[in-house]
Each structure stands twice: as structure tokens, then as C-alpha cells.
Amino acid sequence: MSRLMAMEQCPAFLSAASNVSMPRAPREAWASHSAASKPHGLCPLKAASGASASDARPSRLILSPDAAMRKKAHQQQKRSNERTDRAPNVARKTRTRGQNETEDGFVLLIRAKLDLLEQLGRGAVVLKRGKGKLFHDGSPIIYEGAVQSTSGRLDAGDVVVVLDAMGEYVGWGIFNGRSEMYRVRLLHNCATDGALDPEKIDLAALVQTRIRAAARARRALGLSPRSDETNTYGLVNGEGDRLSGLAIDVFKSHCVVSSSALWCELYAPLILTALREAFSDEDSGSDCTVSWRLSRDRLVQDGMNVSVAAHLASCRSKHETRVLGRPASSASADDFPVLDREALLSKDGELEWPQDSYESGGTAASMHIAENGIKYSIDLGEARQKTGFYSDQRENRLHVRSLCRPGMEVLDLYCYSGAFALNCAVSGARVLGVDSSEPAIRAATANAAVNGLSEQCSFVQQEVVKYMSEALREGGPQQFDVVILDPPKLAPKRAGLARALGMYRRVNRLALQLVRPGGLLVTHSCSAAVTSTPGLLLKTVHESAKEAGRTISLLRTGYAAPCHVISPSYPEGQYLTSLTLYVDQQV
Incomplete structure (x- = not known):
């Protein structure tokens, strides 16, 4: 006799089986079910001796392969229906038994924060489930595949708040729905920069703080534009200085800005102002000039029109502007070749460029710089590789x-x-x-x-x-x-x-x-x-x-x-x- 059959004939087993309660419909279906007539359905275990099949109460059900497949399909459909019933544009954890209440709490938290941001006129990005850890650890670039949903009418260059799938703030940064790769460049990360207050987001103050911090770090290395030994160095190194897409090199009394992100072009005057303030801290005692270069291929990849990038590169290559030795209020709209938002985000054929538009100032002259006591003569107007050195x-x-x-x-x-x-x-x-x-x-x-x-x-x-x-x-x-x-x-x-x-x-x-x-x-x-x-x-x-x-x-x-x-x-x-x-x- 098999172990299963012995268990079924055990008095204790039969007594326990008789106390199993079943919903009415399944119990009635069970009474009318015959294992012989439906060999691939639900098969009742052997009934106790002396009892009819209709009176027997099963202690367990054995699913045949076909029935198991039907049950699995039913469960999958049920989960699919639950996903369909969820609120749109809100990232949730997958529902499993025992998680519904927790999940509903995440949804309510996200909705409350999205409502608050909407009242503040702030857009938002919600990450997919399981994607938050990378960015809580400080990664500064959010790719399209990590985004579950967005809130608000967003365009390239908009400041957005980023939340994970559990409703926690990740940080804030610059949104770009036009980029082939990036969706958000995080400029403030809660994990490394402290808690986020949506009412106190200030891009200009953040850029100024970042560039000043970068200048202090270089001074800690003993680097200074006034040094006779080494007066050329990197002042800002993109993600390393938490300003993704922006690089700035110092050449004695001249700075070269290299832009590879659309947000840098949209906020170019703001970056120049912050750079002026950083050099004021240096107290170099002489005027400093700046050249602005574009990484055209990377800007096109970031969503800029090819013709716009070409035009702006041409303008910038012929221009320099003073950023030190004059009050900030003296800057004028004609002081630097900056295109407005509409022009920067235009599509092919939408705008025609007038000859010599946005060109002013002069070409950066050649100069002598020093590195480790060796002198170099560089011509920033002619150099085409990186920032010149x-x-x-x-x-x-x-x-x-x-x-x-x-x-x-x-x-x-x-x-x-x-x-x-x-x-x-x-x-x-x-x-x-x-x-x-x-x-x-x-x-x-x-x-x-x-x-x-x-x-x-x-x-x-x-x-x-x-x-x-x-x-x-x-x-x-x-x-x-x-x-x-x-x-x-x-x-x-x-x-x-x-x-x-x-x-x-x-x-x-x-x-x-x-x-x-x-x-x-x-x-x-x-x-x-x-x-x-x-x-x-x-x-x-x-x-x-x-x-x-x-x-x-x-x-x-x-x-x-x-x-x-x-x-x-x-x-x-x-x-x-x-x-x-x-x-x-x-x-």
C-alpha cells in the first residue's frame, strides 16, 4: 500500500479532512465530479470506506497538467487586470499577497507629492520600480529606460523633481525629452547634497555654488591662474564637479567653456555669471576673458538642431567676452552670443539665420601659458581639439x-x-x-x-x-x-x-x-x-x-x-x- 493511500485511511487524517470547509459552489461541483469521466480535471482523493463520493470531503486537490495551466493563466489575467486598474502615470510595486496596503501607501504618497509640485508649478519624473537605488547612490544621469512616468507639461531645459517608485525624493535636475540618451541630468542629489525642499529650488544659486566649490578644490591642489609654474588646469570637469555636460579649462587669464549638454546652452548667461563670481574670489587683479565652445555632435545627440549647433558654434568661435573687472549689472544682451529658447529648441527649417547674427567682441589672441615650468604658446582661436590644451x-x-x-x-x-x-x-x-x-x-x-x-x-x-x-x-x-x-x-x-x-x-x-x-x-x-x-x-x-x-x-x-x-x-x-x-x- 502506498504512503498516500495509508494516510487517506488513517482515522486522524479522515477526521481532519472532514473539518475542511469549502465555498458552496466548489463543494457542489465536487459532489458532481467524477474522476473517471473527467480524467484531466480536479481529481478527488479516495473516499473513506463506507461513504459515498458525494459525502466525502477532500483533504487536498491534485491539479492535472491542463488544469494547472488554466489556473496559471487565470492568475496572470488577474494580475494584468490589477495593473490596468491602477492610476495612470504613477510608478507602483508589483502587487503580491500581503503588499496591497503598503503599495497603496506608496501611491498615495506619490500622488500627494505630485499634487504639491503641481501647485508649485514644478514638473516631476517618477522612476521605475527597482531603478531608484542607482540614483540614491549618487549617479547623476537618468536614462530613458529608468523613467516610469512624468508629471506636468515638460520641455527640454525644464527643472524637474525626481521621485523613486516608493515616493521618496531622489533629487532635482534638468529634464530633456529630446535627447537620444538622457532624460534628466541630476544637479542636486538628496543622498549627497541633503534633503530637497521643492519650494527652494534655485538653479542659478546651485551653479554658482558648484563652480565656486570647483575653484576651491583646485586651490587646494595648489593651482592658480597667477602661478608662474603652472597656470593652466581644469576648473570644472562635468559629472566630477556635479555639473553634467559642462567643462571649463583655465589658461592663465582666459577660460574656455566646453558645452556638451543642451541645458548649458539654455542657461549660458547664468553659467557665465557664476564663472565671473568664481574668478572674483580668485582676486587675480586682472581682467579675465572667456571663450565658449560647443561639442556639436554631443549637442545634436542631446536634442539640438544640427543647423542651430553649427550656427552657434560659428558665432562662439569668433567671440570672447569679459567676465571679470566689471560689475555684474553691466552685462547686456548683446554681450554674448546667446540664442533664445525658441531658437535653441527649433527644428530644421523653422528659422533662417541672418548673416553675422549674434556675433560680437573679438577673437581670443594667442597667449603663453605654463605647465610644470614649461611655456606653451597656444592660439585658442585656431585650436580645435577639446579646449585647446x-x-x-x-x-x-x-x-x-x-x-x-x-x-x-x-x-x-x-x-x-x-x-x-x-x-x-x-x-x-x-x-x-x-x-x-x-x-x-x-x-x-x-x-x-x-x-x-x-x-x-x-x-x-x-x-x-x-x-x-x-x-x-x-x-x-x-x-x-x-x-x-x-x-x-x-x-x-x-x-x-x-x-x-x-x-x-x-x-x-x-x-x-x-x-x-x-x-x-x-x-x-x-x-x-x-x-x-x-x-x-x-x-x-x-x-x-x-x-x-x-x-x-x-x-x-x-x-x-x-x-x-x-x-x-x-x-x-x-x-x-x-x-x-x-x-x-x-x-
Whole structure:
């Protein structure tokens, strides 16, 4: 006899089964049910001896496969109906047994806060269930996929309050429904910046506070525009300084603003005012000028019309404006080329641009700046890369200087304006720089002359891969004690990472073959898609070394200069990696 049948005939089991109560309809259905006639339905257990099937009370039900599927479908439909009955535009947790009261409390809390924000004329964004933790931890960028719903009539540039699915405030920031990627750039996060009072949101005060805090952080590093040793550095580094999409570099008495977010363009006068106040704190004793540059591709990705971006870039490239040495009230509408909201958010064909509109002021003149005691002549009107000078490599250049000695031969690939080359030459090394850009080669040659290093430095205009390939084909190629490889961003987006890694392998393989056995390769990547994966660049160079018949040992890993601050909540901001490698022949 089976264990189940023995249990069914046990007096205690029968007594307990007889006390099971069932709803009327199921009980009547049970009495008329026959397991023989419906073999795939609800099957009653064996009745007690001497009792009829209609009098027996089942102790349990066994679902056949078909019945189990029907029950599951019924439960799914019931959950679907519950979701349909929910209030629209409100994020909720999925209803499960025992959670209804808690969930209703979340809904009421969200509704109450949305009502309050509506009374204040404030829009809101509600996050999907399970998405809040990332932003409570401080992440500054909210993507479209994290948004459950919005409240209010929102347009790009509107200040919005962000709530999670349980009705808690996450923070506030700038909404952008036009962006291909971002929905909200958080500027105030409750987790890191304190509690949020919807009645006291002030964008102008926040931007001013952020830029002043950034200036204080740079002063803590010993950086100042008045220094003779180093007077060029990064003042604002986007997400690192909690101003997503905004970068500002200092060049002695001149600032270059780089805008890659639509909100920066919409609030450009506000940013300039905050920058003026920050430089007033510096008390530099001289006027400071500012240039404003646009990252056109990223602005278009952020929702700006292509023709608007092109027009505004043209205007800004020809303009500078004074921001220090004059009272704030003296600023006028014609003082800076700013388009109104309608123009900035216009679509193709809606507006025609008059010739020379929004152009005023003069072109920023060339100037001399200093970094680690070396002088550089830069022309901000002609420079087209980043903000004019790569101050993020300052510490890495100083490291390379420490590696060089008189008599050493150095090859600087992708030399740009010669900063790595000059640091090597200062230590007595002889340097050859290669770059494909004619303006870059002119700038490098001029910088060598300014520092009295023309005899130690020579520069060649040629595509770098072509130069290395030809050098290796010419019998016994010239080899160098130190080879510096600082290519441009090869992986602008993660989608192109695989292709970029192939390019990194190729250029490093060629560069390794130009290093004398016992020499050094100092290689770099400025692609966040590479740096964000620990060890990826080193692994790629290791593959290059095997292809080149070399062995490598890692001596140092470097990153961007400390003025390019990184937020712990946004490690993606770490984009630059520098590897110093000892190179030898395979044995």
C-alpha cells in the first residue's frame, strides 16, 4: 500500500479532512465530479470506506497538467487586470499577497507629492520600480529606460523633481525629452547634497555654488591662474564637479567653456555669471576673458538642431567676452552670443539665420601659458581639439620627464603641440615628434623655440601608423629608448569598442617594435569605454607584445591629472589611462 493511500485511511487524517470547509459552489461541483469521466480535471482523493463520493470531503486537490495551466493563466489575467486598474502615470510595486496596503501607501504618497509640485508649478519624473537605488547612490544621469512616468507639461531645459517608485525624493535636475540618451541630468542629489525642499529650488544659486566649490578644490591642489609654474588646469570637469555636460579649462587669464549638454546652452548667461563670481574670489587683479565652445555632435545627440549647433558654434568661435573687472549689472544682451529658447529648441527649417547674427567682441589672441615650468604658446582661436590644451596629461608628462636622461632618444607619437616631447627634452633627451596635423606640428615647433629646445626636438608631419610601418620596412629600423604613444579617442562609444581594440592592438604592436630592448613604452588611452574595464588596456597591449615578439612588464599606471576630479558616484568619468611598460626581447 502506498504512503498516500495509508494516510487517506488513517482515522486522524479522515477526521481532519472532514473539518475542511469549502465555498458552496466548489463543494457542489465536487459532489458532481467524477474522476473517471473527467480524467484531466480536479481529481478527488479516495473516499473513506463506507461513504459515498458525494459525502466525502477532500483533504487536498491534485491539479492535472491542463488544469494547472488554466489556473496559471487565470492568475496572470488577474494580475494584468490589477495593473490596468491602477492610476495612470504613477510608478507602483508589483502587487503580491500581503503588499496591497503598503503599495497603496506608496501611491498615495506619490500622488500627494505630485499634487504639491503641481501647485508649485514644478514638473516631476517618477522612476521605475527597482531603478531608484542607482540614483540614491549618487549617479547623476537618468536614462530613458529608468523613467516610469512624468508629471506636468515638460520641455527640454525644464527643472524637474525626481521621485523613486516608493515616493521618496531622489533629487532635482534638468529634464530633456529630446535627447537620444538622457532624460534628466541630476544637479542636486538628496543622498549627497541633503534633503530637497521643492519650494527652494534655485538653479542659478546651485551653479554658482558648484563652480565656486570647483575653484576651491583646485586651490587646494595648489593651482592658480597667477602661478608662474603652472597656470593652466581644469576648473570644472562635468559629472566630477556635479555639473553634467559642462567643462571649463583655465589658461592663465582666459577660460574656455566646453558645452556638451543642451541645458548649458539654455542657461549660458547664468553659467557665465557664476564663472565671473568664481574668478572674483580668485582676486587675480586682472581682467579675465572667456571663450565658449560647443561639442556639436554631443549637442545634436542631446536634442539640438544640427543647423542651430553649427550656427552657434560659428558665432562662439569668433567671440570672447569679459567676465571679470566689471560689475555684474553691466552685462547686456548683446554681450554674448546667446540664442533664445525658441531658437535653441527649433527644428530644421523653422528659422533662417541672418548673416553675422549674434556675433560680437573679438577673437581670443594667442597667449603663453605654463605647465610644470614649461611655456606653451597656444592660439585658442585656431585650436580645435577639446579646449585647446590637454591639461589632463600634466602628471603623466611630469612622470615621463623623470624617466629621461641626457643622451636618450625618444619618439613621441601623436605629439600634438609637443608637450610630452618638451618634457623629455628638458631632461636632456633628443626627441622626434610625429603628428598628422600641420597646425599641431607648427605649434610644437613654436613651443620648442619658446623654451630654447629647438636643437633637441624635431617634428615630422605624417600619419602615425604610416610613419611606423615605413620605419619598420626600412631594413634595420631606428629604435628608441622611450616611445610615447598618445592616440586620439579611438572608442568614442562602447558600441565601437571591438573595432577600437583592434586599432589599439595595431598601433601598440608597431610602437613596441620601435623600442630598443630594455627600453620603455608609455602608452595611453583616452577612451572611457576602455578605461572603465579594469585591465583592458594592459591586456590589449600584452596581446600586441606577443604579436611583436616582445615581453613587457608594467611599471606604472597613471590617470588624468587630479584637477580632472572624479565623483565616486560616477566612475565612468575616469576616461584616461597611462601605462609605463618595460620592453624586452622574447627569450
